[in-house]
């Protein structure tokens with residue numbers, strides 16, 4: 001028998017003896033479960049057991065377990081409680097625990113308190129939405145390492161308060177006789193090592209799963225009579241609040257839930273976080289990007305779509321060849337007109353020249369008069385004709401087809417709640433579809449975003465999509481992600497004169513965000529392409545945190561290819577951000593800023609290429625502004641360490 005197995009058995013024996021001497025007449029289920037839980041107190045878990053056991057009213061928790069997964073109210077029974085009883089037990093638990101003060105002005109969030117019902121296993125583990133259902137044999141799932149997110153000090157802080165607040169419960173603990181009391185009191189050996197590793201930066205765990213700022217907490221629970229919006233600068237916990245709220249709404253409803261966004265890479269990572277926050281909701285919430293959702297929906301409805309990149313590119317090329325002479329005299333850059341077509345005309349769902357003549361082209365610097373707009377319209381018509389002739393659709397057509405189908409026949413089982421993250425990058429037609437999908441009902445639609453982080457050009461206001469927010473707009477201001485030095489660095493990209501709250505009113509810029517975490521490190525490099533390999537490889541090898549908690553972010557595909565070749569030659573393993581799901585795998589994450597949106601990493605390396613920062617036409621002016629926002633997004637992905645490289649030599653290869 002291994003040493004650790006031996007130690008475990010000893011703790012179990014101690015635990016069994018203690019349970020048997022403390023409670024008489026317990027049934028075997030209670031005895032076994034309490035023994036299993038109590039033996040974990042030797043590794044730092046805190047257990048409080050109802051003194052009245054075995055007499056049981058079934059209307060309050062049998063025990064509370066506090067540990068690195070947060071706070072669990074436990075009911076040990078073979079008969080799962082009905083919804084009303086479960087809610088009552090959970091409510092009681094929340095009353096006792098919620099508001100326990102935590103670090104940085106935060107407090108224990110109601111939504112972080114779990115109800116776990118443990119039975120003998122007849123029905124197998126089951127997720128119910130209100131409670132997490134486990135069996136004696138699946139009890140270990142509570143202690144899974146991927147669910148841990150609090151450090152020992154926070155556990156001790158909650159437990160201390162809990163002991164004061166809980167009447168009718170007694171703390172029980174066992175301890176390894178041969179271990180130093182201070183170590184045995186908090187963590188097991190593996191956890192201790194992990195704690196020491198993390199101590200270097202002292203933010204090793206995701207305490208957002210448990211502690212929220214009072215303002216964040218209020219938004220989680222607020223009752224909105226219609227669509228609501230959360231905005232605020234980078235790293236202020238908008239997504240964190242949205243996830244807690246999704247969980248809160250799930251407990252109050254029965255239907256499916258949807259989290260969606262424009263970016264493909266974000267939903268899988270957010271799903272991993274949500275599964276940790278709400279294990280009891282397994283499968284009830286769907287995490288998918290907007291286009292993937294629409295594709296699946298149209299397939300289910302047997303609506304034929306044909307989105308083919310080559311056909312889209314061909315259609316545009318032919319239209320451009322036919323119209324470029326007229327358009328280049330207004331603005332020579334083809335990308336400018338492509339953006340006009342995509343984000344202004346198609347993205348806003350405009351299908352007539354009159355419609356185009358009537359709109360204000362928000363976010364576009366170059367003014368166009370009516371006759372110039374007519375020239376652009378020629379380009380659009382040519383493009384659209386080519387697509388139609390070939391039976392092809394572009395991504396905007398896909399969204400419009402989805403919306404038309406929803407209008408024709410709404411979903412059979414509507415979503416209980418829809419959360420739209422990074423909403424600033426969703427085209428207007430996408431917003432209209434989402435409104436159709438969620439409806440205007442109370443608490444149905446939550447839009448989360450920050451105009452300052454828009455990485456795709458083109459602009460709208462929520463009112464353009466017919467989404468009424470009046471009085472239901474929230475702004476978060478405390479930045480929890482970026483340590484002070486990183487935040488100060490990122491602020492150099494905050495050149496915006498005015499930040500919109502997504503609906504035409506004033507928002508809050510990054511420069512006005514309050515910083516919650518001191519410290520942090522930044523480093524810079526500037527040089528030519530010949531020196532880049534040494535600089536980049538040196539920066540990766542010198543990262544002060546684990547490589548798989550770090551990312552390299554660039555702004556163009558050609559820089560991505562260049563960096564990947566350098567890293568490959570140096571034998572540094574990488575994972576494309578497109579494939580990242582939030583799991584740790586030993587690899588450096590690599591991708592463009594478009595794939596890094598909404599994510600965060602302990603360390604971030606950014607490579608900027610000055611060739612991109614051209615000067616001259618108004619199109620370039622607009623692109624420079626966009627690039628500034630992209631730089632801001634890239635810099636604010638870093639929690640503790642930011643390396644900013646500037647490549648400023650014309651490439652020779």
Ligand SMILES: Nc1ncnc2c1ncn2[C@@H]1O[C@H](COP(=O)(O)OP(=O)(O)OP(=O)(O)O)[C@@H](O)[C@H]1O
Nearest residue numbers: 208211212213234235236237238239240480481598
């Ligand atoms: N209440 C909290 N307690 C601890 N950390 C928090 C809290 N809220 C947010 N954070 C930290 O800040 C990070 C950023 O949160 P989140 O992604 O929700 O911000 P955001 O406003 O959506 O950012 P962005 O707009 O830049 O994507 C989280 O990963 C977490 O580390």
